[in-house]
Amino acid sequence: MNAIRFYLGRYGRPLLYLAWFIALAGLLPGGAYEAFLRPEFGILLGAAVVVLLGFLAVDMGRPPTPPKPIFGETIRVLILALPLAYLSVGRGVALDSGAFETRWTGPAGATAAGAPQAAPAAPETTAREADLVGLCWNSDAYEGQTVAVEGMLRHEPDVAARYGGNGWLLYRFVISCCAADAQPAAVMLTGEMATNWTDDAWVRATGRFTLRPDQPRPVPILELGALDPMQKPRNPYLY
């Protein structure tokens, strides 16, 4: 027991810092951390790696600590290392309709928020490239235009019951800082759709974008012209 206490006290923290250092350094190349955080956080993670290296260095050269209760210290080390196990699981995951279910608060377009950018009028024959952030949060700039937008499908029969439409939404998660604060930006789809679409299928939708007045917020609607399947993008989030 004394040996465990000695080794835990002497090497527990350095090993913990080493594990965290390896995990964070492993997330940096290729932007793997973007599964969790917005890209700008790479600098902060880099700084964290440097500080962890500093902690590791000073803890390796630290004189032996006084003995601590073995149970408490073991639990503390296990808790501090716990996120490492979850980081490996969450690394290849993206938020999907499960998260949509808990985070969506209803269809919403924003027209009165700030001063929307006036958009050049696009000819009806050419679809203007758009993203769901623009359509939902700067709706005025796209109203009445034919747009092409990418996102995931989500079937919401309640929406169809209240607003009409075909019951499908086109959505994508928008991250402010990290996946924990990501919220869905969604437009309601109207028009004919095949019956074999499934939740979370990635599609490129083309159609006419309109805003339906509603309380408390206007509802963004895409009158479908075309709906094509597409590959999941490397980064599924918008910022």
Place this chain on the structure above:
Amino acid sequence: MNASGRPIFTNAWGDEILPPPAARSIPWKNVLIALLVAAGWALPLFWGDQAAVRTFALVFGSIVLEALPFMLVGSLIGGLIEVFVSRERLTRHLPRGPLALTCAAALLGLVLPVCECAVVPVVRRLTRKGLPLSAAVAYLLGGPIVNPIVGASTFLAYAGEWRIVALRLGAGYAIAVGVGWLMGRLFARRPALLHATAGEHAPAATCGCEHNHGHAHDHGGGRISARLGAALRHASDDFTAVAHYLILGAAIAAFAQTVVERRAVLELAAIPFLPSAAMMALAILLNLCSEADAFIGASFRGLVPVHAQMAFLLTGPMFDLKLLLMYRTLFTRRAIAALSILILLAVSLAVGAIELAGKAGL
């Protein structure tokens, strides 16, 4: 029975023996903690392919990764304060009167703009250097709101609505000063800070600065490299002392984010008198960073009234599940209870005043 009426214990051969030791009580608290930690490890190892576990892993990992750099930087600042700022220098530069000191401390976020995770280790060190309780609480609560990054993020999230930014920062400042001052009065005669109750002999990790004790001390002299090393050691101690609470809070928050539907909160908010309470509960459950929570608050525009959005924006940076756990590294349980009640009361009063002002057309 013997002569004194006590039972006689014998072994299998009938020899009289000493009574067996009294049955030791099972440490249920430890058993529960061990089971929870074991479950926490078992989930990703054995059920990592389940959709709910993967979403939980993503959210949990995100919260920890987002907070970790700020936490490390906060610990580093705390370590630097410990080594490079002497108690005398700190007190020399502080305002003299307790109210003036509390008012000034609530504005410290303007020069040290850190979020609520990073502020805890900084306050730990500042209190050990002699910062009074009222000022420590004022900085703890005001720092994560009254700072330029939070002001800018709120401005962006609310698409340039200065009124919301001013309301958030102004009310946050008033609450920080009020609660800080009240905590100072309530705990004028009884200890609220943990290091004060542990006294000068509290066991702590070695700082490696020639003396193996945990109490506050100055590192006035020595080479700069040695002092930097000591600062890093203090920072490392602070990080491990606080970070496990952050991780536990993040796990609870990730669980809440995985199961609690925001539409349910909206339904609750539709009941008269409940919008603010529902939004405060949401802030406590979501455990969002104060530098990002404005974007979530803004997503409730039009769905709940402004005062309820303000309840969300004011509560989160001062009081949520992870902070409740992290405060355990700073305060006694009695002080945490008092602080929690005061924060919730103060936020309720502030949002009530905002609601009344709104109805009066101000």
